[in-house]
Each structure stands twice: as C-alpha cells, then as structure tokens.
Amino acid sequence: MPVNREFIGREFPAPAAYEVGREHIRRFADAIDDPHPAYRDPAAARALGHPDVIAPPTFLTVLNFRFAADGPVADPALGLDYAMVVHGEQSFELHRPVVAGDVLTSVQRVDDIRDVGRNELISTVIEVTDAGGAAVATLRGTIVSRGTAAPRSSSQA
Amino acid sequence: MPAYDGVEVGTALPARTFGLQRADLVRYCGASGDFNVIHWNERIATAVGLPDVIAHGMLTMAVAARIVTDWTGDPGALQSYRVRFSRPVVVPDDDTGAQLEVSGVVEDKLDGGRVVVGLTATVGGSKVLAGSRAVVRLP
Numbered sequence: 001m002p003v004n005r006e007f008i009g010r011e012f013p014a015p016a017a018y019e020v021g022r023e024h025i026r027r028f029a030d031a032i033d034d035p036h037p038a039y040r041d042p043a044a045a046r047a048l049g050h051p052d053v054i055a056p057p058t059f060l061t062v063l064n065f066r067f068a069a070d071g072p073v074a075d076p077a078l079g080l081d082y083a084m085v086v087h088g089e090q091s092f093e094l095h096r097p098v099v100a101g102d103v104l105t106s107v108q109r110v111d112d113i114r115d116v117g118r119n120e121l122i123s124t125v126i127e128v129t130d131a132g133g134a135a136v137a138t139l140r141g142t143i144v145s146r147g148t149a150a151p152r153s154s155s156q157a
Numbered sequence: 158m159p160a161y162d163g164v165e166v167g168t169a170l171p172a173r174t175f176g177l178q179r180a181d182l183v184r185y186c187g188a189s190g191d192f193n194v195i196h197w198n199e200r201i202a203t204a205v206g207l208p209d210v211i212a213h214g215m216l217t218m219a220v221a222a223r224i225v226t227d228w229t230g231d232p233g234a235l236q237s238y239r240v241r242f243s244r245p246v247v248v249p250d251d252d253t254g255a256q257l258e259v260s261g262v263v264e265d266k267l268d269g270g271r272v273v274v275g276l277t278a279t280v281g282g283s284k285v286l287a288g289s290r291a292v293v294r295l296p
Contacts, residue, residue, distance in 0.1 A: 018173075021210055022186075028188045029190045030188070031181075031184040031185045031289055032185070032216065034218040034219075034223055034226075036227075036232055037228065038231065048233060049233075050233055054233050056219060056226075056232060057221045057226065057235045058218055058222065059217045061189055062188075063193070065189060065190025065192075066190060068190070082194075083193070083194055083201055084244060085193065085216030086211070086242070088242060089241045090215065090218060090238070090239065090240055091237065091238065091239030091241075092237060093236070093237045094235065094237065095236075096233075097232070097233035119285055123177075130253070134226065140239075146205075146206065147206070
C-alpha cells in the first residue's frame with residue numbers, strides 16, 4: 001500500500017532535548033568497532049582541541065530512533081511497513097563535532113515522497129541545534145519502501 | 158594529521174578491509190536504536206524478499222568513514238559526509254560474515270583548508286556505496 005503523501009512538508013519536533021552522554025558515545029564507538037581515543041578519553045579529545053569526548057561522525061543517527069515514536073516513520077497514518085524499508089541515501093553536515101554534554105534540540109521534516117519504479121522514496125531532513133540555539137548538524141536521509149508504490153496504469157507508464 | 162599543502166588531488170588514503178558479522182549488527186541495533194528486523198531476523202528478512210539479513214546502511218557508512226577519520230587523526234575534522242547505498246551488505250550467519258573493502262582518494266581541494274575525499278566501498282567486488290564523499294578540514 002502506498003505511503004501517505006499528505007506527510008510531505010510536515011515537521012516533527014523532537015518532544016524532548018537529547019542529552020549526549022559519554023557512555024552512549026563509547027557504546028556507539030564500540031558498536032562500529034572504532035577504537036579512536038577521542039570517543040572515550042576526555043584527555044585525548046582535549047589534546048585534539050575538543051572540550052570533551054566527541055561522537056563519531058554518524059552518531060546523530062540515534063536521533064531517528066530515540067524520537068521514533070514522535071516522528072513520521074512510526075506514525076500509522078504514514079502507512080509504512082518498516083520491514084520493507086531499506087536505507088537509500090544519507091548525508092551529514094556537521095557544523096561542529098557533537099560533544100559529550102551537548103543538549104540537542106531537533107526537528108525532522110518530510111521533504112519528499114515519490115515513486116521510483118515500484119519503490120517509494122521518502123526523504124527527510126533533521127536540523128539539530130544546541131542549547132545555545134546554534135546549528136550543530138543537518139542530516140538528510142532517504143529511505144526506500146520496497147515494492148509499495150501504487151501500480152501504474154499503462155496510460156501513465 | 159596530513160597537512161593541506163601536502164595533499165594533492167589523487168592522493169590515496171590507506172585502504173582497509175573491515176569484517177561485519179551478525180554479532181556486529183546486533184551490537185549496532187542496540188547502540189543506534191535501529192531494531193529493524195531485517196538486521197537480525199533471517200526468517201523475516203528472506204520473507205520480505207531480501208537474500209538474507211543485511212547490515213544497517215548506517216553501520217556500513219560509519220565503518221567506511223574509518224579510513225577518513227583514521228587518516229586525519231582527528232575525527233572532528235570531518236565536516237560533511239554523504240553516501241548512497243547502492244546495494245545491500247548481506248551478512249550470512251557464518252564465522253566470516255561480509256568483508257567490506259574501503260578505499261579513498263582526494264578528489265578536490267577547496268578553500269578554508271578543506272579537501273574532498275571520494276570513498277569506494279565494495280563487498281565481493283560489488284559496490285555497496287555510491288557517490289560517497291567526505292569533506293575534511295586539514296591544518
């Protein structure tokens with residue numbers, strides 16, 4: 001069943017701030033098997049000029065899941081079957097590294113939903129700001145809902 | 158960290174091969190919060206038409222970034238990073254898993270000490286990332 005196009009343009013503010021913790025950064029770095037000390041040791045991070053341990057470049061993907069219940073993907077009205085979803089594209093613009101202790105506010109917006117063959121592509125952007133209101137990062141992602149596009153009639157094909 | 162002035166278009170980054178096994182996917186589920194069943198349940202993955210359990214695209218993206226952040230020495234030097242997931246990384250339930258081969262080359266030099274690195278990531282000779290670019294700032 002096709003995804004609900006009425007979601008295009010909708011914004012989904014995270015209902016709470018996301019507090020970046022040293023231990024979560026460590027756990028994320030462990031999960032990607034990256035031993036870099038800047039992800040674990042505050043002194044090592046400071047030696048590189050950072051105020052505390054920093055997060056790996058793709059860490060902010062956790063926002064997608066921390067606030068999934070309040071985002072578009074989990075909204076039954078979107079009509080998405082998550083088992084049919086694979087990731088299509090992703091980008092991160094990092095205005096500065098994410099640092100332990102950051103208290104981050106985020107808003108997710110559905111930019112586009114479109115058919116590509118029998119698949120549907122859902123593009124969203126997440127804008128992340130810090131407690132001082134400064135922009136931290138922009139995440140753009142496209143997920144693919146496989147095989148859910150409405151069948152096309154021969155006149156449209 | 159490599160210096161901006163010492164880097165030229167065409168400079169190759171040290172290539173690496175990374176193994177991804179089922180246990181890595183389970184760890185990434187927990188750390189990221191992405192528990193999509195296709196990353197840990199073979200029964201459902203095959204039922205929805207995938208060849209087997211597949212790695213999170215975000216795990217592949219994170220691992221591929223390693224050759225850039227290991228090259229710069231400071232992971233905080235990475236300013237932007239984008240990929241397209243051109244093919245799923247299938248992770249069989251065995252002791253080998255998938256072998257992700259990642260290479261990178263400097264494709265452009267920008268102002269402000271920034272360089273563009275193009276990344277290539279393959280499994281079994283097939284590209285799993287396409288149009289993959291990272292921008293890093295060098296001293």
